[in-house]
Amino acid sequence: MTTTPLAAGIRLGRMPYGILGNLETLEFDGEGLSMSGRVAPVGDGDRVATLAVRREQLLGLASPWDTTTQPIIVRDDPSITGHYADLSVRTDIDHMGSGHFRWQLSGRRLLGRDVPGHELHQVGGLRSNSHAVLVGSVSPWAAIPAAATEFFSGESSASSTFDLTRVSDTGSVGFYIYATGFNRRIAYFVCPPENHWDGAALITLGASLHPVTGRQVWDSDAATNSWRIGNGLVRVSQSATAGELLVESIGVANSTWTPENYSLRYDAAGSLITAFTTFTVLVNTPEVCSVRVGMRAGANRHRQLLDITVRRGDRLAEFTWRTDENLLGRVSHDPAEAATDLTVGAATVGIRETAGALPKWVIYTPAAATTDTVNGTIERTTQWPSFPFAIGMTNATDSTDDLRKYYLGVNECWQSLVGR
Amino acid sequence: MSSVTEVFGGVGSWDIDLHPDTPRAVTQRLEMAGAGYACVIITPVRVDPVAVGADNIHTASIYAGMYRHRTGRAGSIGGPGLWAYLGNEQGVGPIVGAGLSDTRTYRAWCESLDLDPFIGTASTVPTSPTITWTTDRVMTRREALEILQELAGSHPFNGLDLHIDHRTMTIVSEPPVWGVFAPAPYNTPVAYPMFVPWWTPRHPGSLVAGQHDMIRARFEIEEHVEDYLYQSIIGATTSTNAVPAYAYPGGSPADVLQQKYVQDGSIPAGSESTVGVAEVGRHAAAELVISAYTDERDLPARVKPGATVALYDPENNLWDNTSPRPAGGREMWPTFTWAQSTRWPVRANMGVYIRFDDDSILNLSDWYVPGTGDAQVTFGAPMQTRVNGVVSQRGLRSQL
Numbered sequence: 001m002t003t004t005p006l007a008a009g010i011r012l013g014r015m016p017y018g019i020l021g022n023l024e025t026l027e028f029d030g031e032g033l034s035m036s037g038r039v040a041p042v043g044d045g046d047r048v049a050t051l052a053v054r055r056e057q058l059l060g061l062a063s064p065w066d067t068t069t070q071p072i073i074v075r076d077d078p079s080i081t082g083h084y085a086d087l088s089v090r091t092d093i094d095h096m097g098s099g100h101f102r103w104q105l106s107g108r109r110l111l112g113r114d115v116p117g118h119e120l121h122q123v124g125g126l127r128s129n130s131h132a133v134l135v136g137s138v139s140p141w142a143a144i145p146a147a148a149t150e151f152f153s154g155e156s157s158a159s160s161t162f163d164l165t166r167v168s169d170t171g172s173v174g175f176y177i178y179a180t181g182f183n184r185r186i187a188y189f190v191c192p193p194e195n196h197w198d199g200a201a202l203i204t205l206g207a208s209l210h211p212v213t214g215r216q217v218w219d220s221d222a223a224t225n226s227w228r229i230g231n232g233l234v235r236v237s238q239s240a241t242a243g244e245l246l247v248e249s250i251g252v253a254n255s256t257w258t259p260e261n262y263s264l265r266y267d268a269a270g271s272l273i274t275a276f277t278t279f280t281v282l283v284n285t286p287e288v289c290s291v292r293v294g295m296r297a298g299a300n301r302h303r304q305l306l307d308i309t310v311r312r313g314d315r316l317a318e319f320t321w322r323t324d325e326n327l328l329g330r331v332s333h334d335p336a337e338a339a340t341d342l343t344v345g346a347a348t349v350g351i352r353e354t355a356g357a358l359p360k361w362v363i364y365t366p367a368a369a370t371t372d373t374v375n376g377t378i379e380r381t382t383q384w385p386s387f388p389f390a391i392g393m394t395n396a397t398d399s400t401d402d403l404r405k406y407y408l409g410v411n412e413c414w415q416s417l418v419g420r
Numbered sequence: 421m422s423s424v425t426e427v428f429g430g431v432g433s434w435d436i437d438l439h440p441d442t443p444r445a446v447t448q449r450l451e452m453a454g455a456g457y458a459c460v461i462i463t464p465v466r467v468d469p470v471a472v473g474a475d476n477i478h479t480a481s482i483y484a485g486m487y488r489h490r491t492g493r494a495g496s497i498g499g500p501g502l503w504a505y506l507g508n509e510q511g512v513g514p515i516v517g518a519g520l521s522d523t524r525t526y527r528a529w530c531e532s533l534d535l536d537p538f539i540g541t542a543s544t545v546p547t548s549p550t551i552t553w554t555t556d557r558v559m560t561r562r563e564a565l566e567i568l569q570e571l572a573g574s575h576p577f578n579g580l581d582l583h584i585d586h587r588t589m590t591i592v593s594e595p596p597v598w599g600v601f602a603p604a605p606y607n608t609p610v611a612y613p614m615f616v617p618w619w620t621p622r623h624p625g626s627l628v629a630g631q632h633d634m635i636r637a638r639f640e641i642e643e644h645v646e647d648y649l650y651q652s653i654i655g656a657t658t659s660t661n662a663v664p665a666y667a668y669p670g671g672s673p674a675d676v677l678q679q680k681y682v683q684d685g686s687i688p689a690g691s692e693s694t695v696g697v698a699e700v701g702r703h704a705a706a707e708l709v710i711s712a713y714t715d716e717r718d719l720p721a722r723v724k725p726g727a728t729v730a731l732y733d734p735e736n737n738l739w740d741n742t743s744p745r746p747a748g749g750r751e752m753w754p755t756f757t758w759a760q761s762t763r764w765p766v767r768a769n770m771g772v773y774i775r776f777d778d779d780s781i782l783n784l785s786d787w788y789v790p791g792t793g794d795a796q797v798t799f800g801a802p803m804q805t806r807v808n809g810v811v812s813q814r815g816l817r818s819q820l
Contacts, residue, residue, distance in 0.1 A: 065619050123734035125741030125753050182741055184734055215621075282621035283750075290621065290750065307623075309750060320746065388746070410744070410751045412734075 009075030010037070012105065013061045014197065014211040019054055021100065023074065033084065034106030035072075041099040051096045053210050056218040058103050062089045063214025066285045069110065069417045071193035081193055083110045083417050111419030119418055120144065120187040120287070122154065124411035127388075129366035131347035131408075138409030139177050139402075142187060143287075143313025146172035147195035153178070154185035164397065166313055168232025169255050171198025173313040182411065200286035201231045201310045205279070215281045222276035222293050229291050229317070231310050234392045236317045243274040243295065244334060247317060249393035251359045260361045262391060264295070264321065265330040266304075267383070271297045273304065287312050287413040316364070316392035316407055322385060329387035331363055333376035341371055342400050349408075350390075351378050352400055359393040362400055364407050421791040422766035424462065424483055428576070428725035428759070428800070429566070431500035431508065434460060434485040436772055442494040442787040449782050450490055450497060450774065458487040460499070463771035464721055469781035477773055477781065482721045484586035487774060494787075502584045507560025516564045521554040526572050526580065529553070530591065533564050544593045546579055576726045576758035576800060583726055595724035595759075613722050614730035614745065614754050615639075615712045615797070635719065637712035637797070641736045649703035650678040652696040654687060659696030710738070710757070713794035720764045723797060730754035731799065760800040765791025 010020040021040040027033070042050045061070050070087055074080040084107035092102040110116040122142060126135040144151070146165050153176055162174035176187075203212040205219060205227050219225045228237040232250070239246035239261045248257040264273040277294035288311045295304040302323065309318040321329050333339070339351040342362070350364035351371050366388055368381045380387050390407050394400045424434040438447070449455065462483040469477055478484065486508075488499030500508065507513030516533055524532065527545040551571045559567075565582065574580035585596040618636045652659050668678075680699070687695050710731065716722075723729060730745065731738040732754035740755040766772065768790035774782040 121735065123739055123741065123753065125744055125751070127751055128744045128746065184737070184739065292621075307750075386746070412750070 009073075009077075011071075011073040011075070012058070013070035013072075014202070014213050015054075015057050015061075016211070017075070020103070026080065028109075031109050031111075032106065033080075033109050034104065035080075036102065036104035038102050039100050043099065047099055048096055050208075051093075051099070051101060053206060053218055055091050055093060055096075055101065055103075056216065057210065057213050058089050058091055058105070060212065060214030060216060061105070062087045063216070063284075065215045066283060067415075070107075071114075071196045073193050078114070082114045083112075083116050083193065084108060085110055085417070110417055114193050115190045116420055117150075117418045118144075118148070118189050118191055119416050120154070120189070120413055121184075121416065122187065122411055122413050123184045124182045124409060126182075127366050127408050127410050129349075129408055130368035131344055131349050131366065133344060133347075133349075133408050135181065135409070137344075137405065139405040140182050140409050140411040141175060141177045141313070141406055142411055142413050143173045143175050143199065143311070144187075144189055145191050145195045145198035146174040147198060148174060148189040148191040150188070150190040151176075152188040154187040155180050155183075166199070166233055166315075166397075167250075167255070168199040168313075169250060169257075170200065170202070170232035171195060173199035173233075175313050178411070182409065197286060199232045199312050201289035201312050202229070203281060203284060203289050203291055204228045204230075212281060212284060215284055217279060217281055220278050220280055222279035225279065227279050227291070227293075229289055229308050229310050231289075231312055231314060233313070233315055234310065234317050236308055236310070236391075238276055239334075241334070243272065243276060243297075245391070247361075247391045249315065249359060249361075251393070251395050258359060258361075258393060260391075260393075261334040262363075263332050263334045264306075265332065265379075266297070266323065266327045270330065271300070273297050282307065283309075285414060287415055311413070314392075314406070315394075315398055316362075316390040316403060318390045318407070319388065321387040321389070324385060326383045326385060328380060328384055330377060330379035331387075331389055331391075332372075332378075333361065333363075336375035336377075339371065339373045339376040341373060342404065344404065349404055350400075351376065352394060359395040361391070362394050362403060363389055363391050364404060365389040366408060421793075422772075422788050423763060423791045424485070424720065424766060425761065425763045426483070426501060426720075426725050427761040429569075429581070430761075431502075431504045432485075432725075432761075433498060433500055434462075434483065434766075435496055435498040436460065436766060436784065437496045437789040438494040438784070439787050439789055440494050442784075444493075446782065446784070446787055447493050452490070455487060455774070455776060457777040458774050459502075460485050460487055460497075461771075461773045461775055462720075462766060463773070464718060466769060466771040466785045469773055469783050474775055474779045474781050477771075478589070478775070479587050481586055484589075502586055502589075503562055505584075506565065507562030511560060511563075513560040513562060515558055516561055517558065520556075520564075523550060523552040525550050526568070529568055530565075530582070533561060533568070545582065545591065546593060549573070576728070581726055583724065595727040612728050612730050612756070614732060614752070615714070616732050616752070617735075618714075633722065635712075635714055635716050635722070637714035637716075638794075639731075639733045639736050639738070640711040640713070641738075642709040642711075644707040644709075647703050647707070648678050649680050649700050652680050652682050652699040654682045654692040654696050657692035657696055659693060659700050710736075710799040712797045712799070714797070715794050717767055719795040719797070720762060723759050723762060725759050725761050727759050728756060729759055729797075729799065730756055758800045760798045762795065762797050764795035765793055767791060 010023055011017050019040055021038045023037045025036045039054050069083050069085045071083050087107040090104040095101050163177045164175035166173045166175055205212050207226055228235055234249045237246050245262045248259045273295045275296055277296055280292045282290035282292055290309040293306045295306055304323050307320040338354040340354045341348050342350040342352055348369055352362045353360035363378050369378050370381045371378045422436045426432040461477055461481045463480050464482050485501045486499045486504045490497040525547045527547045530545050572580045579593050582591050583595045585592045613633050613635050615635050615637045618638050732752045738755055739753045741753040744751045772784040772788050
């Protein structure tokens with residue numbers, strides 16, 4: 001009988017299985033744990049670059065910014081598996097030239113073994129909008145892994161079933177809609193570490209799309225570097241045409257991605273964004289990820305920023321495009337395609353694809369907008385320094401009205417783990 | 421450690437520690453026999469006093485104060501803030517004559533009191549309300565101003581509180597905000613500084629009109645309820661408050677009612693109920709002390725006591741979701757309040773100058789010991805409105 005070494009079976013935080021190599025030492029001290037190992041050897045070629053990425057991922061686990069706990073999974077020895085807090089990481093990089101390096105990680109083990117409590121803090125309200133949409137006609141929601149149990153929504157214990165379960169390509173997500181409006185509330189659930197990242201918001205970077213941990217990236221070049229922000233239901237990257245957005249969505253009952261391209265234009269002449277410049281991380285949690293992408297039009301160096309936010313369980317990716325003058329902005333489906341206005345009352349809140357079967361692409365904006373339904377274009381009626389919009393797909397389960405209600409309210413969620 | 425404390429409605433203080441190596445030629449000029457009447461000027465970066473000139477340094481300053489004491493040859497120097505120009509704690513200052521008895525507008529009072537000893541009277545002082553005031557007492561201008569503001573019902577939110585703009589040495593109705601580090605808002609300057617938790621991603625504050633310039637801070641919250649009041653009793657009139665809860669738990673609740681007997685002969689007959697309701701209302705919310713600590717270097721340029729600021733820290737219950745503010749690609753829901761006091765270190769590479777009464781400038785920028793650590797801001801009472809319709813006023817009792 002062959003035994004699988006501990007090699008392939010370690011998962012630290014967002015770092016996938018198979019790259020951390022052998023777990024070599026393990027030391028417990030009260031609630032403290034320290035473990036060390038050696039990353040799986042990397043062959044020639046881009047050896048140092050690949051190892052550098054792994055090193056940065058490891059160091060990012062100890063990032064103090066967004067998440068102070070990380071799940072650690074040792075697949076072949078579940079007795080070690082659990083959630084660990086206050087991590088510190090050390091890497092010995094003197095062997096990187098020969099294809100590997102040693103790493104050491106220490107932290108504090110949360111009580112409750114692998115199932116400590118998850119508190120989901122929430123605060124939210126109506127998204128500022130020009131559509132006369134009021135707080136009563138939006139749907140505050142929160143999403144957690146569908147594998148979670150012992151769920152308490154924070155508003156009542158009677159209705160703790162999910163309103164929807166959305167099947168993302170990284171696991172199922174339970175989608176809960178609050179009937180009592182927005183408030184500051186704390187939901188609670190318990191979730192096995194294996195499911196901690198189900199449908200989580202995720203930022204990936206580089207040709208092999210390695211997950212980014214923490215807020216530092218190992219390459220901030222958004223033009224030549226591949227980057228992607230998504231949640232297993234919708235994901236955003238740069239399209240094959242420089243300066244265009246590629247937004248891919250998963251339909252309701254299949255796991256295939258439907259790609260759609262969108263171009264961005266601004267100013268009176270309709271200048272086209274032709275390149276992305278920089279890529280930085282603003283927020284990196286399982287509940288929500290935000291990145292900031294710099295952009296430019298031709299040789300114009302004028303400051304153009306696109307903040308992209310994706311929330312766990314959301315079918316829309318949110319964008320905030322900003323510049324310093326009244327210049328913004330226009331979003332167009334590329335290639336031109338017939339679209340239908342989406343309205344609420346007398347206001348146009350967005351457009352959707354006209355032809356074909358579901359799923360259909362949609363664009364929403366909370367700003368007063370004018371549409372071109374022949375070409376699939378939506379633009380801010382009055383040019384302005386900021387243009388917020390959201391892109392995704394509607395399907396049989398999530399109608400355009402539903403998506404609007406989910407988008408025009410914002411329920412910010414952030415999670416903290418509590419020992420039992 | 422060199423630092424400055426600025427207080428709303430008070431004189432505050434400043435302290436500059438001098439380096440032991442400070443030349444005798446410099447410290448000799450600080451001797452009171454020669455320096456007598458002088459002020460300190462602090463600028464966010466160093467400027468050349470010879471090239472720039474005294475008035476321009478004042479214009480570029482983030483703080484000015486009265487030079488009033490020193491210790492040692494090269495020890496520390498310090499004094500109060502500019503309000504002491506109008507009258508210090510010993511009753512010394514420009515005196516307002518006796519026999520004030522008139523009904524005038526707020527601005528007319530300021531003009532006739534000659535409150536601005538520097539350059540005329542600011543036209544930004546509101547004309548209303550009209551105030552009737554009779555006094556035959558001689559007092560300093562600062563004392564007169566305090567009485568006047570009290571009569572006017574001044575509060576940082578109603579524009580009736582007055583400030584000294586240290587850059588132009590004028591009386592203004594809005595605290596000054598210095599313009600170099602504070603990004604110019606694209607359109608109208610409606611963006612108040614917003615204090616957010618330290619981990620909040622930054623965003624370029626200048627990009628959109630109405631967006632808030634964010635100051636990342638660590639919040640410290642203190643709450644007290646020792647004066648929670650359920651009923652106030654004035655003579656035969658009992659006024660009852662529904663919030664907070666009826667009584668403290670344990671035993672028979674009716675036995676531990678929080679009642680207060682208000683004994684005040686000046687309450688006119690018939691007003692007992694009005695006064696009583698106000699009394700319980702004042703004590704229905706927790707006394708809240710909010711402080712923020714930040715390492716933002718330009719804090720003293722952006723936030724002066726009395727300035728309107730936004731606070732957003734949901735984990736400390738500082739939020740108000742009736743007014744979303746887009747920030748960093750996300751929405752935030754700050755609550756609005758005002759800065760009550762600031763205390764900030766005079767950091768390395770700031771400019772420190774003494775301006776003498778003959779307008780000559782002594783440059784201390786090379787010779788002070790820089791302060792380190794966080795700047796601290798304490799805040800006054802935020803007005804809170806929640807979606808559920810409950811409006812509550814929170815903050816220090818003395819500021820309500």
